[in-house]
Amino acid sequence: MAVTTQYLNDRSIRNYTGLSTDAKPSAAPSSKFWETDTGKTYERSASGWVEIAQSRTYRETQALLKKNWIESMYISAAEFGDDFGETHQVLNKIYDPVIKSGTKTLAVASSKGFDGKTNTLLEIEIDSTTIGTSPTTTFKWRKKTFSRVFGNYTAGLSASAGDTVTDGIKLNFNDSGYTPGNRWHVQGCGSWHIPEDGKESYLTSIAVYPMDTAKAAKLGLFRAYAGDFRVVDYGCNKGEFLDWRTPLHLTGDGTIQFKIQMAEIAAGDIKSIFVIMKGWDE
Numbered sequence: 136m137a138v139t140t141q142y143l144n145d146r147s148i149r150n151y152t153g154l155s156t157d158a159k160p161s162a163a164p165s166s167k168f169w170e171t172d173t174g175k176t177y178e179r180s181a182s183g184w185v186e187i188a189q190s191r192t193y194r195e196t197q198a199l200l201k202k203n204w205i206e207s208m209y210i211s212a213a214e215f216g217d218d219f220g221e222t223h224q225v226l227n228k229i230y231d232p233v234i235k236s237g238t239k240t241l242a243v244a245s246s247k248g249f250d251g252k253t254n255t256l257l258e259i260e261i262d263s264t265t266i267g268t269s270p271t272t273t274f275k276w277r278k279k280t281f282s283r284v285f286g287n288y289t290a291g292l293s294a295s296a297g298d299t300v301t302d303g304i305k306l307n308f309n310d311s312g313y314t315p316g317n318r319w320h321v322q323g324c325g326s327w328h329i330p331e332d333g334k335e336s337y338l339t340s341i342a343v344y345p346m347d348t349a350k351a352a353k354l355g356l357f358r359a360y361a362g363d364f365r366v367v368d369y370g371c372n373k374g375e376f377l378d379w380r381t382p383l384h385l386t387g388d389g390t391i392q393f394k395i396q397m398a399e400i401a402a403g404d405i406k407s408i409f410v411i412m413k414g415w416d417e
Contacts, residue, residue, distance in 0.1 A: 147163040148162075148163050148164075148165050148166050149162055149163070149166045150166065150167045150168075150169070151166065151167065151168040151169070152168075152169050152171060153168065153169075153170065153171070154170060154171060154172050155170040155172055155173050155175070159177065159184050162179045163179065164179055164180060164181055165178065165179065166178070166179040167179070167187075168184060202415055202416050202417070203413070203414070203415045204253065204254070204281045204328065204413065204414060204415065204416060205254070205281065205411065205412070205413040206253065206254050206281075206324055206325065206326065206327070206328055206410075206411070206412040206413070207254075207324070207409075207410060207411045207412070208226065208227075208228045208324050208325075208326070208409070208410050209228075209407065209408075209409045210226055210227075210228045210246075210247075210407065210408055210410075211406060211407045212403075212405065212406050212407065214228065214246040214247060215228075215246075215247055216247065218399075218402055218403060219355075219397060219398070219399050219405050219408070220398065220399060220402065221398055221399050221400070221401070221402050222398055223356065223358055223396035223397065223398040224396055224397065224398070225325060225326050225327055225394050225395065225396055225397075226325065226326040226395070226397060226408065226410060227247055227248065227249040227250070227303075227323070227324065227325035227326070228246060228247060228249065228323070228324055228325070229243050229245065229246050229247065229248060229249050229303075229304050229321065229322070229323045230243075230246075230321065230322040230323070230324075231243060231246075231321075232259070232306075232319040232320065232321045233319060233320045233321075234318075234319055235258075235318040235319055235320055236260075236316055236317060236318035237314070237316065237317035237318065239310040239312065239313050239314075239317045240309060240310045241259060241306060241307070241308060241309065241310070241319045241321075242306070242307040242309045243304065243305065243306060243307070243321065244296070244297045244305035244306065244307050245305060248303040248304070248305065249302055249303050249304060249323035249324065249325055250302055250303040250325070251280075251301075251302030251303070251323055251325070252280070252328075252329035252331070252389075252392075253280045253281060253328055253329060254280060254281045254322070254323075254324045255278055255279075255280055255302055255322065255323045255324070256278060256279050256280075256320055256321070256322050257276055257277070257278045257300060257301070257304060257320065257321040257322075257323070258276060258277050258278070258285060258318065258319075258320055259274055259275075259276050259300070259306065259318065259319045259320075259321060260274060260275050260276070260288075260316065260317065260318040260319075261273070261274050261294065261313045261314060261315050261316065261317040261318075262274060262275045262290055262291070262315055263291075263315060264313060264314060264315060271293065272293075272294040272308065272313050273290075273291050273292055273293060273294060274292055274294045274308075275288040275289060275290035275291070275292065276288065276289055276292070276300050276301070277289070278301065278302075294308040294313065295308065296308065296309075302323055303323070304321060304323050306321070326394060326395040326396075326397070326410050326412065327392045327393060327394035327395070327412075328392060328393045328394075328412060328414065329387070329389065329390065329391070329392040330385055330386070330387025330388075330389075330391070330392075330416060331387050331389065331416070332387055332388060332389045333386075333387060334386075334387040334416050334417070335384065335385070335386055335387070335416065335417045336384070336385045336386075336387055336393070336414060336415075336416045337382040337383065337384050337385075337414045337415050337416075337417075338361070338379075338382055338383040338384075338385075338393045338412060338413075338414040339378055339379055339382045339413055339414045339415075340376065340377045340378055340379070340411065340412065340413045340414070341359055341367070341374065341375075341376045341377075341395065341411070341412055342374065342375050342376070342377065342409075342410070342411040343355075343357050343373075343374040343395060343397065343408065343409075343410050343411075344373055344374075344408065344409040344410075345372060345397075345405045345407075345408050346405070346406060346407045346408070346409070347404070347405070347406050348406045350407070352372035352373055353372055353404055353405050353406075354370060354371065354372045354400055354404075355370065355371070355372070355397055355398065355399060355400065355404075355405055355408075356369075356370045356397070356398040356399070356400060357369055357370070357371070357374050357395060357396065357397050357398075358395070358396040358397075359376075359393070359394070359395050359396075360392075360393065360394050360395075360396070361383045361384075361385060361393055362385060362391040362392070366383060370400070382414060383414075387416075393412065393414075395410060395412065
């Protein structure tokens with residue numbers, strides 16, 4: 136990367152931008168150099184370039200450099216089975232399919248039951264159809280998790296009712312006359328995040344908003360876990376723990392997770408919940 140220069144009012148003092156591997160130029164004292172790949176800033180002194188202590192928090196600096204993620208959902212009691220329950224439980228949701236190609240419909244067998252590791256998007260596409268006395272339709276699928284590219288297709292699967300595709304997502308091919316190329320997206324998410332093997336994962340914010348039928352705030356009981364450690368345990372009608380200066384940290388082994396558990400104080404009081412978790416992986 137070529138070093139770029141910004142001239143200030145005193146043209147002998149300049150601001151430079153480049154990579155940490157770029158040679159820092161000779162410059163007048165008080166000139167600055169920002170490394171785009173590390174986020175570090177250096178100031179030119181009489182003795183050379185000196186790193187400046189940044190006012191950004193560790194969370195803010197890392198969020199600039201790493202892969203950010205967010206888990207969020209709005210789920211109603213009807214979608215969850217008419218009752219969130221008085222025993223603490225994790226929440227999950229499978230959204231209705233979105234048509235991406237064609238006009239045919241596709242349905243999910245249930246709006247709950249997702250058990251994937253992180254916010255997931257499936258792409259479902261009809262790949263073959265036959266006609267005759269026993270017509271058959273097959274589909275293929277692939278998935279991606281938050282902010283990543285789709286993986287490879289799994290193809291040649293029978294398009295029938297209630298079959299589990301992956302991560303607890305079950306589909307009903309509820310229309311007729313499907314043709315190759317008909318395509319949908321289906322999203323699943325949960326109130327947890329599981330780092331991949333060997334990855335470091337950081338949680339910076341949690342927000343939980345329980346509501347009654349009129350969307351007014353409603354009191355509920357909530358717990359937040361980092362692995363087996365319960366780090367938050369509270370009862371409130373608006374749980375906001377936003378942008379912690381020191382994030383919760385996990386090393387991924389494919390099983391340990393951040394998670395939120397929720398319970399009602401009285402069964403049936405809470406009619407919908409909005410949940411947000413955000414952080415980054417590295």
